[in-house]
Amino acid sequence: MDIQLSAVVPVPLREKVLQQQSGVWNSEVTFQQGRFIKIKAPSGTGKTTLVHYLYHIRYDYTGEIRVDGRPWQSYTPDQLAAIRQRRVSVIFQDLRLFDQLTARENVELKRVMLPEPYYPAEKIAEFAARLGVTHVLDQSGATLSYGERQRIAIIRALMQPFEWLLMDEPFSHLDDANADRAATLIAEECRKRNAGFVLTDLDHDTRFDYNETYQL
Template identity: 45%
Template sequence: MQLQINNLLPTYFDESRKASSEVWGKNLSFTKDDLVKIVAPSGSGKTSLIHFLYGLRHEYNGNISYDSNDLKKFSIEEMARFRKDHLSIVFQDLRLFPKQTVLENLEIKRQLNPYHKSEKIKEMAERLGIADKLQSPGGQCSYGEQQRIAIIRALLQPFDFLLLDEPFSHLDNANSEKAMQLILEETKQRNACILFADLERIEFFPYTKLLHL
């Protein structure tokens, strides 16, 4: 599967943004085995880009297509089916169900389109140091714990493209590296692409492409 971005620019950005960006206003193509790091200072449109690629928002000029299928032409139902099989995401604001337990948050996602058996949840939680939180309400977990929950949730479904929006912002280096290793293993297993947007370059992410937003 191929992702193509052509002359993309948020409608609320001035055309002058294109001159300093390696993404806005450019023609880019990504395939399933690419590891893409997008360095994006505050205010550069990082979260907007991730939301555009996930089909959540459409206030942009230009074109985003997956295998030549224009994202703006997907119906709501088509977009839901496409995400279920091909796109996974770690939102910057995480979007957990605060009153559901951590296990319920993860199991709800897994059951939508099972890629792993339910036992994998505990294994991943142990690796990321949150196994003792599985029966706790998601809203009672610290932000760093919630980030690890969101990362595991994203890895429970099939995907060709994994979109990461500041996934480690509340994790120390040791926990970030553990999470990154798990992400890389799961991505390699699927022969998938990572598009990782963050404020700065993360040295332990072995990107194959580096772009400045």
């Protein structure tokens, strides 16, 4: 599953984008499945906007984004739902956990969204132990620190099948040790599935062996 961007320009950032050089905006770019891709940019240049475009939950751009050679707009709602269930997973910057549910229930929602879950329930405990959040699994989302929420969101994203993992500053509230553990788990899961990822970040992250790095 390749993702192609052709002359994509965010409408809200149009004036700024057209005045600067970007490796992504207003360019011809192909993200090939299985590649580890870094999108580096300061705040306010559209990192979150790009992730939302790639996940097709925002459409305020000119140009075209093609998935498997087809523009996003050509997919029906059912086809889009199937892609998000089986082919593209995401870690949003704002994480989007349900505060009224426990951490485990937040993860379980994603794990059981298919008739045949990708992983058994035991995998939640395994990943939680690896990322140091076993002790919060049965606490409500509202009680978690931001770093704990971030690790739960990472585990949740890994519970479904995917060919692409979209990550918007996934380690922003983690210390180096926890970020290293999370990166190791993500890389293992991507390689096991022959999946690629697109990661946005503010700085020079060195936790992955990136195949491509773009300045936004």
